[in-house]
Amino acid sequence: MSVESGEFIAIRGRSGSGKSTLLNILGLLERPDCGEYVLSGRAVASLSESARAVLRNREIGFVFQLPALLPRATARENVELPLIYAGATRRERRHRAESALDRVGLSDRIRHYPNQLSGGEQQRVAIARALVNDPALILADEPTGALDSVTSDQILSLFQDLHREGRTIIIVTHGAEVARRVERQITLHDGKIIKDDAAPNEGPKPDDLILSEKL
Numbered sequence: 001m002s003v004e005s006g007e008f009i010a011i012r013g014r015s016g017s018g019k020s021t022l023l024n025i026l027g028l029l030e031r032p033d034c035g036e037y038v039l040s041g042r043a044v045a046s047l048s049e050s051a052r053a054v055l056r057n058r059e060i061g062f063v064f065q066l067p068a069l070l071p072r073a074t075a076r077e078n079v080e081l082p083l084i085y086a087g088a089t090r091r092e093r094r095h096r097a098e099s100a101l102d103r104v105g106l107s108d109r110i111r112h113y114p115n116q117l118s119g120g121e122q123q124r125v126a127i128a129r130a131l132v133n134d135p136a137l138i139l140a141d142e143p144t145g146a147l148d149s150v151t152s153d154q155i156l157s158l159f160q161d162l163h164r165e166g167r168t169i170i171i172v173t174h175g176a177e178v179a180r181r182v183e184r185q186i187t188l189h190d191g192k193i194i195k196d197d198a199a200p201n202e203g204p205k206p207d208d209l210i211l212s213e214k215l
Contacts, residue, residue: 018191023141026137104124106121
């Protein structure tokens with residue numbers, strides 16, 4: 001499996017097919033049992049946990065089905081969290097968090113707490129948090145699964161806008177509507193890729209994300 005910089009991909013399959021496991025491997029949350037994983041030109045499978053944590057913070061943004069926001073922190077403070085781990089100054093954290101919230105249309109909600117935001121607004125905060133470190137890769141696990149159809153459409157439109165800006169986005173989904181909005185679909189069954197509608201190319205580029213199995 002090879003993912004080029006700037007692709008917008010949906011990973012589909014039945015429950016238990018391996019979607020979340022694949023996403024966790026891509027997000028450096030789990031290690032593959034065999035094979036090789038190259039992220040932005042760097043083999044990462046054998047890195048130490050601390051090195052993986054640093055790389056995960058710098059290179060990967062996560063969006064989950066539930067926003068998982070800190071209830072006693074404002075929208076801006078929630079978005080600042082990855083920057084705290086990255087060692088950014090307080091001034092830099094504030095500026096970058098506000099810019100990220102503005103990017104997702106929440107510049108007027110920066111001082112609101114999660115219980116003062118709608119479900120869609122909370123998910124936008126989560127997306128801003130994923131964007132704030134300018135990651136090479138955004139991973140989303142059923143990001144619209146807990147939202148109504150109108151709000152889901154708004155969130156998917158935001159992902160499409162981010163893709164048009166050149167972001168690399170991989171979404172795990174059961175929804176056909178979500179899959180229709182991406183440019184490539186990968187289908188899993190029992191841990192194996194059974195379908196990949198990517199157009200043939202000349203091979204991976206140096207900045208590709210690559211996950212391969214050595215047989």
